[in-house]
Amino acid sequence: QSVLTQPPSVSGAPGQRVTISCTGSSSNIGAGYGVQWYQQVPGTAPKLLIYGNTNRPSGVPDRFSGSKSGTSASLAITGLQAEDEADYYCQSYDRSLSEVFGGGTKLTVL
Amino acid sequence: QVQLQESGPGLVKPSQTLSLTCTVSGGSVSSGSSYWSWIRQPAGRGLEWIGRIYNRESTRYNPSLKSRVTISVDTSKNQFSLNLNSVTAADTAVYYCARAGTGGDGYYFDYWGRGTLVTVSS
Numbered sequence: 001q002s003v004l005t006q007p008p009s010v011s012g013a014p015g016q017r018v019t020i021s022c023t024g025s026s027s028n029i030g031a032g033y034g035v036q037w038y039q040q041v042p043g044t045a046p047k048l049l050i051y052g053n054t055n056r057p058s059g060v061p062d063r064f065s066g067s068k069s070g071t072s073a074s075l076a077i078t079g080l081q082a083e084d085e086a087d088y089y090c091q092s093y094d095r096s097l098s099e100v101f102g103g104g105t106k107l108t109v110l
Numbered sequence: 111q112v113q114l115q116e117s118g119p120g121l122v123k124p125s126q127t128l129s130l131t132c133t134v135s136g137g138s139v140s141s142g143s144s145y146w147s148w149i150r151q152p153a154g155r156g157l158e159w160i161g162r163i164y165n166r167e168s169t170r171y172n173p174s175l176k177s178r179v180t181i182s183v184d185t186s187k188n189q190f191s192l193n194l195n196s197v198t199a200a201d202t203a204v205y206y207c208a209r210a211g212t213g214g215d216g217y218y219f220d221y222w223g224r225g226t227l228v229t230v231s232s
Binding site: 002032044045048093096098100103104 | 156170
């Protein structure tokens with residue numbers, strides 16, 4: 001049972017927009033700590049997509065965007081491409097547990 | 111560009127100690143702005159943060175693993191290491207080393223090693 005809750009799977013057709021939610025609590029996201037998002041293609045290491053809720057590292061396409069409200073955060077992917085098919089994880093800081101991850105969401109491009 | 115590479119035994123017997131080393135290039139383990147971390151991922155499952163070391167000797171561990179984990183730094187080799195004792199099959203996972211930076215009200219893992227599979231089995 002992960003401290004941050006994500007849907008197990010989402011899907012979308014090429015070109016569409018999908019969102020992935022990440023729900024926490026007053027001990028982590030709701031306490032004001034930033035949310036990060038990672039993309040993991042099976043068999044490879046995770047890659048940082050978003051940090052500090054909304055910031056994209058250099059090289060990450062602007063098709064990826066993050067938002068946060070209250071105890072939840074979301075990752076949005078627009079103009080869905082076949083190469084976006086991967087697992088996505090949210091991460092934040094928890095007052096009691098330190099770094100925590102969501103359980104991961106598998107994105108399928110139909 | 112920071113690069114990290116994990117090394118260590120791929121097979122550990124139950125009750126023994128799992129020991130891994132992460133070699134850092136393009137950055138310094140002595141850097142006060144970097145938090146050197148270990149993260150693991152059992153097959154088919156999610157990511158679990160193990161712990162981190164910063165400022166050469168300050169450490170923070172996952173409370174669920176704290177009694178069994180030690181992370182240390184060797185500045186002469188620009189490496190940091192993980193020791194996890196009293197392992198069981200539940201510790202079988204891909205182990206990643208990663209660098210964490212700070213900003214945006216939290217820590218973010220911006221550089222990762224490729225990961226190394228450690229199997230706990232007799």
